[in-house]
């Protein structure tokens with residue numbers, strides 16, 4: 413069990429910035445995100461796109477914003493628990509007990525939900541055997557590519573992830589890339605590289621084909637794929653990888669007894685608390701009259717929620733408002749030395 417002052421759900425820009433606001437006032441936070449990377453929508457949906465409305469940053473990208481936000485919270489040495497979806501929260505005395513999909517358990521007096529539009533989740537295979545083999549032969553993301561060394565792997569999808577992994581894994585595994593259309597929609601260079609590798613006999617490409625059945629008892633032994641014109645083919649395989657993009661789901665947040673309004677959480681704008689004491693909602697997931705779904709609004713919401721967390725995490729202490737410019741305490745927390 414991990415004890416902390418604040419459990420932050422969501423490592424998007426708003427979830428990262430609230431860590432800074434919490435750290436400045438002396439509170440420790442742990443961050444959980446369902447994705448395998450930090451940055452929320454900025455990284456998942458538009459890493460290279462320019463953003464022009466972050467205060468004092470005339471231009472940044474989703475990726476550079478995330479990098480700078482992470483740089484800003486470096487002094488607080490925050491743990492990020494990625495690939496973990498917060499499943500369940502229950503009240504235990506003055507604390508919330510939070511359990512993730514990977515069975516990690518946290519105990520904290522405060523939860524800050526910075527869950528955006530909900531958890532991003534992979535689109536999955538619709539064939540019935542797929543659920544049985546999920547994480548036991550069928551994967552929708554790769555944590556350790558070495559698992560596939562010298563194995564037979566079928567990769568499904570036509571976008572960048574499918575192409576990039578097919579190219580990468582073809583260096584040391586027997587790859588078949590299957591896509592339901594004849595054209596790939598990933599980067600042209602990646603599609604050309606994959607076709608070239610096919611010519612060199614380093615990977616196989618099957619288009620336009622879709623999965624029809626998955627064979628195997630305890631382990632996957634093979635699959636049958638079906639072409640547009642009704643032709644079927646059997647392929648022996650050890651692993652199946654599906655890269656069909658992500659969908660956004662509010663997910664378990666809907667089951668925590670919080671008031672909801674059109675998939676968002678109404679909050680009190682004085683402190684961004686929800687209808688439950690100690691549970692705050694900030695960023696795209698919260699709603700109130702006049703709410704703007706902008707990153708800068710989320711930063712402000714985080715600043716206020718952080719101060720409210722202080723009251724529950726340090727009930728016997730008085731919060732003092734201070735500026736980073738002049739407060740030696742805050743500068744100490746930021747690791748700034750006198751000579752800096």
Ligand SMILES: Cc1cc2nc3c(=O)[nH]c(=O)nc-3n(C[C@H](O)[C@H](O)[C@H](O)COP(=O)(O)OP(=O)(O)OC[C@H]3O[C@@H](n4cnc5c(N)ncnc54)[C@H](O)[C@@H]3O)c2cc1C
Pocket residue numbers: 421422423424425426427444445446447451452453454457458462463464465496497498499526527528529530531532662663664665694695696697705706707708710
């Ligand atoms: C194409 C595009 C362009 C945009 N351009 C701009 C712009 O120019 N300026 C601007 O201000 N805004 C812009 N936005 C909006 C901006 O990206 C969002 O306002 C911002 O990302 C919200 O941040 P957030 O941290 O609240 O949520 P998100 O970025 O959505 O992050 C939420 C995170 O929470 C995680 N999560 C959710 N539920 C759970 C759970 N149960 N367990 C674990 N993790 C969970 C998700 O996986 C996700 O990573 C743009 C959005 C898009 C799509």
